[in-house]
Amino acid sequence: MAKQDKNIIKESYPVLGMSCAACASSAENIIKQQEGVVDASVNFATGNLSVAYQSSLTSSEKLQQALQSGGYDLLLEEESKQQETLEALHVAKYQQLKSKTIWAILLSLPVVLIGMFFMNIPYANEIMFAFATPVVIWLGRDFFVGAWKQAKHHTSNMDTLVALSTGIAYLFSIFNMIFEDFWMRRGLHAHVYFEAAAVIITFILLGKLLEEKAKGSTSTAIKKLMGLQPKTVTLVQEDKGEVVIPIEQVQIGNRLLVKPGEKIAVDGIVVFGNSYVDESMLSGEPVPVAKSHGEKVFAGTINQKGSFQFEATKVGKETLLAQIIKMVQEAQGSKAPVQKLVDKIASIFVPVVISIAILTFILWTVFGGEHAIVQALLAAVTVLVIACPCALGLATPTAIMVGVGKGAEQGILIKDAESLELANNIDAIILDKTGTITAGRPEVNDIVWAQYNSSQEAILFSIEKQSEHPLAEAVVNYLNQAHVVELSQFESITGKGAQANYNGLSYFVGNKKLLEEREVEISTALETKAKEWLSQSKTVIWFASERTALAVLAISDQIKPTSVQAIDELQKMGVELYMLTGDNEATAQAIAHQTGIRHYKAEVLPQDKATFVKDLQQQGKVVAMVGDGINDSTALATADVSIAMGKGSDIAMDVAKMTIISSDLIKIPQAIRLSKQTVATIKQNLFWAFIYNLIGIPIAAGILYPINGFLLNPMLAGAAMALSSVSVVTNSLRLKWKK
Known part of the structure; x- marks a missing residue:
């Protein structure tokens, strides 16, 4: 996915090995520090790096080496193979997490039972040590390896918090087990916290397992779109007749045969036969479209009863389906404006939490009374465990991923997260007449x-x-x-x-x-x-x-059958509508009267449309421009939210931030409702992520102890941390089932 502009190359690659939002921030900083890098952005939810760099100073291989030194990796495979590899890695990671989680639960269970109910049995500490050690050292080793790699780069992430909290609890317990007399001589009981170390790792592994499963569900739109591409096609040759070949071998100009029920492999024009084609997966329209000689057909659509031959006009990355997949991937990987603030918070989150944990330890040591040291250590460990940058990091991108994916399934292509977020605030829409309101x-x-x-x-x-x-x-x-x-x-x-x-x-x-x-x-x-x-x-x-x-x-x-309904819906939503057309006054007036549009201008030149957009913007309005022609492209580029009709000109679709594939105006109120639902979900996610940490960290530090003697158990803190990330992703997935 590379574009050349002199010696500046823009590329997008999957980043491997990230475990939290702070990882994304860390990986982004590593890339930005490399010589020749102009801009870089890492999205935790999609796992993608978008980077622009000077090819004379660096390369993708050098960027990969830089990330590897920080404990991450870049997937530099060809774009066509990336998705399959990522899918395989996702399945392998999920299976590995599942295996680790099951083992961690089995090994932690006896530690918890002994630690809470059978502390006085012979060799209780030694038995707990035997069961907890493989959980911490073997099943939790990735946390310690990750933390060490981060430390070498003077950075920190979720691994740092987990490694510090469980490592301290584990080592403190070993000390108490071996040097029990050290505390006995001071009149204190030598408590061990093997169960805390083991259970914290178990809960975090369980949280990661659930999160991995949920994150897999957020990108189903891409998987569905990719599943529309058939692997083989039937090539019609004059000398050999019909030959089945892999889709990769199809060239422009090839004549292909499509039988009943088959998926169309590439874009083309029908040259023989006729049929009806189901284009709902691209346009969102359920009614099959009649296809005969000279009609266009598109990759991924499904032939119905008849069979026909067509000549390939676009193959590979050039097909409409491939462009849609690319657009959805880029949109899901883009950052909404609100995400930039969240990224700043995530980048300083871990150091702040470590500082709070140290301060908690000091305050408990000074003011903790008889068991000050033990309680100071427990409170500091609990603070490290309960803090969760993952929930913050996932709040916005998971909602954006689901929102963009849902839009694609409905035939609404959204180019970036910013336009999806901004559509929520649209209060004025300018409609072109020909091809937008009319057919x-x-x-x-x-x-x-x-x-x-x-x-x-x-x-x-x-x-x-x-x-x-x-x-x-x-x-x-x-x-x-x-x-x-x-x-x-x-x-x-x-x-x-x-x-x-x-x-x-x-x-x-x-x-x-x-x-x-x-x-x-x-x-x-x-x-x-x-x-x-x-x-x-x-x-x-x-x-x-x-x-x-x-x-x-x-x-x-x-006038299109649904234009009147769409205009009525938009006006009921409180959106002001304006129709601009190059047609004469009488025609404009008639169309405005038939559709119920109150504001219109006739005999408008292309440059006048852009001026009209600016006039509305100066009045403080968030303006959307809807058009389909080359003459609309300037106004589309000027508007806050630009929407192109899919059956219009290519330049209009290139400029626009949203494309309605079916060119049906009824999709615009749907797009605004989708934006409102997505923004509401983002706000809910951010609220719960912030409120979780704002409430959880002080309680973990022991703020309630002077009031009612309550101290949060580190094991419960681990469970709460695991559930916070899962709840944010699950809330985002609710978008899928909203109308």
Whole structure:
């Protein structure tokens, strides 16, 4: 995933070996310190590094070596293989955690039973030591290795907290077991805390296991999209007939056969046969789309009953499905504005917690009374255990991952987390007319003949068949049963229409100005009909011979079936709507009246649209621009939230931060509701993550002891820490089931 800009390379790679949000901050700092790195960002939830660097000064291999020295790693495989490798690593990590957790529970159980109920049996300390040692040294070794690697880089993370708390408890217990007399001579009981060390590691392993499982669920959207790609295709060759080949071997121009029920492998154009194709996985629209000669088909969509052949036009990374997968991956890996504040907190979180633990130890030692040292040690260990940067680090990105994934499943492509968060605040939406509110496909509504004649219909059909004017296609589609006649001296007249000769006579198709210039006679009946249609904001086209008008046609761009409903929903949400169009005043007024839009402007130039966006922004509004054409691209780039229609121009989709694949306006209120739900989830997650630490750390330090004698058990602190991360991820997953 690399883009070249002179010698600046932008890449995205999976980071391996991260265990908490502080790890992401640590890995990000390591990369930023490397020579030649322009910018770097590590997202804990997605496990991705986005980096821009000067290729003359560094390379991805050097960045990998730098991360490896800090206890992390970079996956430098080809993009096509990355997901499979990550999936395999995820499964392996989950299985390893599962095995460790089961062993930790089995070994910790006797330690807890003895430590809490059978402390006075012979050799109780030695038995607990025997069971706790493999939990701490073997099952918990990754925490100590990670902490040591962090210490070498003068950084700290979750591993540091776990290693310090369990290591201190374990070593203190060994000291008390061997030198029991040291405390007896001072009139104190030599307590051991093997059960605390073992249970803390067990709970943290259990929390990581549940977190790993939950995090796997947040990226199901990507897995579903990737699952749409078939592994093989049927290639049609003139000499060999039908040959099944791997999808990687498909080239542009290949003719491929799609049988009933098969997935379409790459993008292309139908050249033979016809069928209906289920495009719901791309557009979110449940109704299958008819496909015949000349129609476009897209990778990942499913053929229904018929079979057809199509010519490949886009393969590999160029297909619409591949672009969608890439866009979803980048969006899930991007950081919402609120995340930047959370990252700053996470980066100083561990040092602050260690400082609080040291301060707790000192205060207990000074003011703790008879058992000051023991209680000081326990309180410090509990503070280290209960503090959880993971919950903070997961709060925003997990919600963003689920929100972006849910959007993709609904046919709403979101390019980055910032636009998803910002959509929550939209209070003004500017709508382009053609292709956004209307279908963007002019259709003939009616035709009135002075005196119907099938040969005249054939002449009209034949002239429009040769014309390149956009409205000519509408006439051809309307008269598709007519037969073609041979014309001579065809000429396109710019801004007016076209003319051609047939059997020595001239015929004209175009606007009224063309007929007036040729001094063509127009009957009162046709003139009256034309005025009626013009009052309804329809486009009027005339067909005439040299002397008289033969027919008049009404053409209009139909409003999309769901546009009125979408506009009504948006206005009920309190969003102000504005329609901007290059069309005339009468047409704009008619469309605004039919759809219920109160604010509109007609005859607007492309640059005027961007100016209108700025005017609204200066009024303090958060503005969304919705468009589909090249003429909308400047306004899209200017708006706070830019939304492109998927059936529009490529440049509009490149500029826009959101794309509605189906071009259905009803998806916009859905996108705003999704944004509101995602932002609400982020706020809930951050509230619980902050409140957990704000309440948990002081209680762990012993703030309640002078009031009611309560001291938090380190084992309970371990359980609370494990559950805090799981609760944040689980809350994010609730987004999936919201409507």
